[in-house]
Amino acid sequence: MIIIKSKREIDLMRVAGQVVALVFKELEPLCRPGVSTEYLSEKAEEIIRAHDCLPTFKGYYGFPGAVCISLNDTLVHGIPSKHIILKEGDIVSIDVGATYKGYVADACRTFGVGEIKDNARRLVEVTKQSFFEGVKLVKPGVHLGDVSHAIQAYCEAHGYSLPRDYTGHGVGAHLHEDPSIPNYGKAGTGPILQEGMGLAIEPMVAEGRHQTRVLPDEWTVKMRDGKLSAHYENTIVVTSDGYEILTMYEGEE
Numbered sequence: 021m022i023i024i025k026s027k028r029e030i031d032l033m034r035v036a037g038q039v040v041a042l043v044f045k046e047l048e049p050l051c052r053p054g055v056s057t058e059y060l061s062e063k064a065e066e067i068i069r070a071h072d073c074l075p076t077f078k079g080y081y082g083f084p085g086a087v088c089i090s091l092n093d094t095l096v097h098g099i100p101s102k103h104i105i106l107k108e109g110d111i112v113s114i115d116v117g118a119t120y121k122g123y124v125a126d127a128c129r130t131f132g133v134g135e136i137k138d139n140a141r142r143l144v145e146v147t148k149q150s151f152f153e154g155v156k157l158v159k160p161g162v163h164l165g166d167v168s169h170a171i172q173a174y175c176e177a178h179g180y181s182l183p184r185d186y187t188g189h190g191v192g193a194h195l196h197e198d199p200s201i202p203n204y205g206k207a208g209t210g211p212i213l214q215e216g217m218g219l220a221i222e223p224m225v226a227e228g229r230h231q232t233r234v235l236p237d238e239w240t241v242k243m244r245d246g247k248l249s250a251h252y253e254n255t256i257v258v259t260s261d262g263y264e265i266l267t268m269y270e271g272e273e
Contacts (some may be wrong), residue, residue: 024216037125057089061100076117088115106135107222113251127267128253147250160264168205181230192218222253
């Protein structure tokens with residue numbers, strides 16, 4: 021069932037979104053060699069709680085971290101750990117959820133650690149841009165498949181693949197709501213966008229083949245071929261004539 025948000029609900033999501041954006045602003049300079057993913061998670065939780073929000077992911081179906089932190093060939097759902105230490109040349113995806121007065125914002129960024137190789141930089145840039153290629157189509161009356169197709173077409177034109185097992189989603193009073201938002205699809209298909217829909221659009225892009233595997237911890241998702249992956253996500257709301265991104269800070273590129 022498609023859920024339409026009221027102005028009050030959108031206002032609450034907007035507050036949560038700005039806290040998520042602040043986490044990225046504060047954590048990006050901390051993504052340097054020698055830092056553990058546990059430390060990054062602890063800092064994220066401090067920021068979230070200091071702004072009267074709750075870390076949405078903590079305890080969600082038993083997830084142990086405040087945020088998901090995924091390095092290199094880890095696509096999503098990496099568990100923060102004191103044993104996972106950032107190294108020069110890594111790329112690190114930080115997926116953050118914050119809940120404010122019962123309403124959720126969810127977003128992800130992939131950052132480079134120190135100097136990264138050209139292929140890693142290109143993957144991160146294409147992943148980010150693919151979000152904007154998709155979201156620029158968002159407005160009432162558009163098929164969601166148009167957005168998915170635009171993401172797929174852009175990434176595949178640059179030689180990348182789109183994992184099939186993980187998608188974006190509706191978001192609002194719950195972290196995961198309808199509709200599902202694949203990063204691949206056929207234009208002119210899928211639900212029709214309506215004003216007031218809250219959506220988490222999140223391209224997850226692979227340097228190699230799209231197949232994934234889940235580690236025995238039942239959370240960490242790796243690329244089966246061991247090649248790099250990147251992840252970029254924002255929570256948006258559909259407006260009367262387009263969209264508003266709730267999870268970017270002023271001045272963010």
